Amino acid sequence: MIKKRIIPCLDVKDGIVVKGIQFKGLREVGDPVAMAKRYNDLGADELVFLDISATETGHALMVDVIRRTAEQLFIPMTVGGGLKSVEDISRMLNAGADKVSLNSAALRDPDLVRRSSEMFGAQCTCVAIDAKWDEEKGDWFCYTHGGKRPTEVLTLEWAKRVQDLGAGELLVTSMDYDGMKQGFDHRLLKKLMSIVNIPIIASGGGGNARHFVDLFKETDVSAGLAASIFHDEQVSIAEVKEACAKEGVAIRNV
């Protein structure tokens, strides 16, 4: 039986890990390779690196981060953030990434998903979707640029479309639930799972081990992702895995 994956997400800016939450005006930082190693030892099933650099130098440093991590770490890595072309994708895969996640660029140029899938395979083409519920319109819409810019694209339609274009996986962040630490957005995730037949990584809202158990019990998603709760050690990967195993969720033991 396939195991549910627990995935920490590392936000990397100019070659260093930054925390999503600002604390006393200072952002705590970490060496991405060291942090990746720590998560590997703690039982992470996969790592997602999100490049939030704004400059070309920053993106180049990201390539170096992936390369150095891949030399020492033998678990799957997904890289997203700022990838705009098949050349960008190729650069990351050559550095050692197993998958890339496409977000804003895919919404601007949906054909990028098809090109990536044809050139590198569906299995390395993950599409990241930032979704937000619009109460007035009664539907979810996609956002770009790290959730800053709304679009007119309906999340459910987009998910189906990128699957048809050749995406092999979706990384879905519920912007309504992100940062709330109240649990994952089961309603959105269930809806998506009824529409697509590719694996979904759920993101946004995981605050404790119980939330991951509920996620896997109530939806058919393949993985749960979180960032700050793992970085801040509010909950450990081991705790999440233990809770899942106790409740009969198939999980990889390390």
Added chain:
Amino acid sequence: MVALVDYGLGNIQNLKNALKYLGYEVVLTKDPLVLAEATHVILPGVGHFKAAMDRLNEEGLIPVLDQLRRSKPFIGICLGMQLLFSHSEEGDVDGLSYLPGKVELIKSDLPVPHLGWNTLLTKDGSLEEDVYFIHSYKVATDENVVAWADYGQKITAIVQKGSLIGIQFHPEKSGYAGLAILDKALKGGFL
């Protein structure tokens, strides 16, 4: 010296890293002379079956590989394993045909690709490790199967016939368990 066949497809760097980590000398090459000197040949690959066969043809590697698999340990990994078989639905083309069996699209109510950590199953319970799979096509065969995984259907995971080995999952991405399996494959395999 382990030779990784370089035919322009796939994420070879990670395999190289893993082999180095295990202490092997590794060379990435498509030069027949260099390949002939290797102790082991690994055929990697991710992506499209037809694209891979086209590349092997363009590089003139098909007769070279056929010679190599007869003379030394030969390991196909992921798409590289699928290429060892006779035919694939992916592009509807013939493979290298070293082993009998066909490559078919995974049809399932479960998500496809078969992506993630799944447990290796064997007749005697050896090799019972979680390893990382990521593929949409599977090898349909009953022969030469050393290990498989359960995904609502049987997924061929390791095949071996003599010194010819195929590994469907990514041993280089399956943590320490995967590295141990890769090492074992290079040290004679699973029979």
